[in-house]
Amino acid sequence: MADRRGRHRAVLRALLDAHGRTYAEEAGIRLRDTPQPLYQLLVLSVLLSARIRSAAAVGAARELFDAGLRDPRRMAGATWQQRVDALGRGGYRRYDESTSTRLGDGAELILREYGGDLRRLRDAADNDAALRRLLQTVPGLGPTGADIFLREVQRVWPEVAPRLGDKALQGAHRLGLPDDEEELLRLAENADPAALSAALVRAALDKSVADELTGDDLSSG
Known part of the structure; x- marks a missing residue:
């Protein structure tokens, strides 16, 4: 033994x-408990939850952020084609069109419901199950994506840690x-x-x- x-x-x-x-580190996200890096982690979680190589998801996230789409206001303000082009540059070509739509819709939801701050989403949940449900209201973020987000965010949200x-x-x-x-x-x-x-x-x-x-x-x- x-x-x-x-x-x-x-x-x-x-x-x-x-x-x-x-994966946040790999995508160049300096994770902190502040709105912009939390949103970037959400975007990465949406990308990673598709049936695509993780390297392509990380590369696509980097391209979106390099294009200036680092917060929900800029993501929502970008054109559908600008998002598609950034995703394509990252190698995210199989799901680029549908994901562009989801990222735009998701950014608008986060702005409308939480003022662009995912800490408000966290504060609206009174337990872990409720937090997972709220995360899954974001377009493109199903159970797999919610798991990815929570695994990574536990570094700055100790209330959801430890989890594997x-x-x-x-x-x-x-x-x-x-x-x-x-x-x-x-x-x-x-x-x-x-x-x-x-x-x-x-x-x-x-x-x-x-x-x-x-x-x-x-x-x-």
Whole structure:
């Protein structure tokens, strides 16, 4: 048992070292509990929730932000074609037209209902389930997108932490780790849960991540 727990810890340490970067960090979002970066994370979550490579979603988010569409007012004020063009430059071509529409509609909803500030959405929810429901009123943000947003935002919204989520648990299973959130957090020894969940999600999405971390040369200490 002790040897197995030691090996699990070694796998998690190696996973975090190699892949423990949040998707927000990868997209260049300096996440803080302020309106603009929270909105940028919401946009990224919409993009990541489609059936498309995460690299394309991250690239498309970067292109949107580089085009100045960093807050809901600018997103809503951009033309549909401007959003399509930015998404295309990021490699988000399969869903670019429908996603452009959703991003415009979502920005208008956030401006209308929350004055452009997602902290007001958070404050309107009195529990985790209500928060997930409100997030899913944003066009293009279903259960998967809400999970992505909450996994990443827990770094600045401690009231929703710690959480790993179902996709992270799938990654843990692929790595031969316990598929229990509390046990994984204990084994990770105070690791940032946002970084841990992102690393485990990468293992779920990319078999090569698991292959590189489950070889016989990993230390059990």
